[in-house]
Amino acid sequence: DAMVIQNPRYQVTQFGKPVTLSCSQTLNHNVMYWYQQKSSQAPKLLFHYYDKDFNNEADTPDNFQSRRPNTSFCFLDIRSPGLGDAAMYLCATSREQTYEQYFGPGTRLTVT
Amino acid sequence: KQEVTQIPAALSVPEGENLVLNCSFTDSAIYNLQWFRQDPGKGLTSLLLIQSSQREQTSGRLNASLDKSSGRSTLYIAASQPGDSATYLCAGASGANSKLTFGKGITLSVRP
Numbered sequence: 001d002a003m004v005i006q007n008p009r010y011q012v013t014q015f016g017k018p019v020t021l022s023c024s025q026t027l028n029h030n031v032m033y034w035y036q037q038k039s040s041q042a043p044k045l046l047f048h049y050y051d052k053d054f055n056n057e058a059d060t061p062d063n064f065q066s067r068r069p070n071t072s073f074c075f076l077d078i079r080s081p082g083l084g085d086a087a088m089y090l091c092a093t094s095r096e097q098t099y100e101q102y103f104g105p106g107t108r109l110t111v112t
Numbered sequence: 113k114q115e116v117t118q119i120p121a122a123l124s125v126p127e128g129e130n131l132v133l134n135c136s137f138t139d140s141a142i143y144n145l146q147w148f149r150q151d152p153g154k155g156l157t158s159l160l161l162i163q164s165s166q167r168e169q170t171s172g173r174l175n176a177s178l179d180k181s182s183g184r185s186t187l188y189i190a191a192s193q194p195g196d197s198a199t200y201l202c203a204g205a206s207g208a209n210s211k212l213t214f215g216k217g218i219t220l221s222v223r224p
Contacts, residue, residue, distance in 0.1 A: 006155075042116075042201065042214035043156070090155055100146060101212060103156040 003027070004104035006091050012110045013081050021076040021107045023091030032074040033101065034066060035090040043090055049074060078109075086111045114139040114206045118215035125192055126223050133187040133218050135202035140180045143205040146212065147176050147187050150199045159187070159200075192222045 005024045013019040023032065031050050035043040047056045049068045063085070065077040078085055091104045115138040125131050137145070144163045148156040160169045160176040162185070168177040175188040185202055199219045203212040 040216070042216045045211055048211070088153075092156075100144075100158055100161040102158060103148070105155040106153075108153065 004091055004093055004102055006089075006104040006107050008107060009105060010108050010110070012112060013078075014112055015083065016080045019078050019081055019109070021078075021089050021091075021109070023074045023076070023104055024072050025091075025093045025102075025104075026072070027093055027095075027102060028071060029093035029095050029102075030071075031094045031096065032068060033092040033094075034064075034074070034076050035092065037088045037090055037106075038086075046076070081109070081111045083111050085109065114142070114204055114213040116202060116204050116213050116215040118200075118202060118218050120218065121216065122219045122221070124221040124223060127192060127194060129192050129222075131189050131192055131220075133189070133200050133202075133220070135185040135187070135215055137183050137185070137204045137213075139204070139206045140183055141206060142178075142180060145176075145178050145185050145202060145204045147174075147185075148201045148203065150201060150217065152199075156201065189220075192220075194222045194224050196220060197222050 007022045033048040034046045037043040045057055046060045047066050063079050067075045088106045088108050090106045092101045094101045117136045146161045147159040149159055150156050162169050162178040173190040178185045199217040201214055201217040203214040205212050
């Protein structure tokens, strides 16, 4: 089945230790998104790629970076995680920017 | 800037009841509206997508409507079941960039 896959599902990192979250898709969609969702809050868009074009949200901290080496994969790098970065990180894809978004299962990040 | 509101934050109903979940948005120039389901600790599952040119969409026991003039969307769940217990989020896309703006969700509990 075509799907959006996120690895790992649970990630524990230490304060200040860089961490990378991974997303892959078998849908061959052009657009990939990264969202941050904290407990009982709405998902917040961090950035998205339209093909290779990177689009950063104005309020996304510089601590968050992303890479998309090819159509199928997208990575979220947190350079120096703080306690406030503990959250669920959701990856999503869509065929075009106006189309339905499909989400992966998320990665729960804990910062100790 | 699009703002999306979902009230109430939580809802508890007995099994078998038909129910309506409400979503309101501020920008009537909405491009599409999407309803999602989120189970605890999980990612988002897309339920229905309504394009701006459509008035409603149906999938099984679910029916979603869109009224751009009043800035409202509703998700109707027929004959609710305990397995419907989850958080339901609506998200609207404005303009061609179609970044989704999410509501905080309604946590539904269906009592056996």
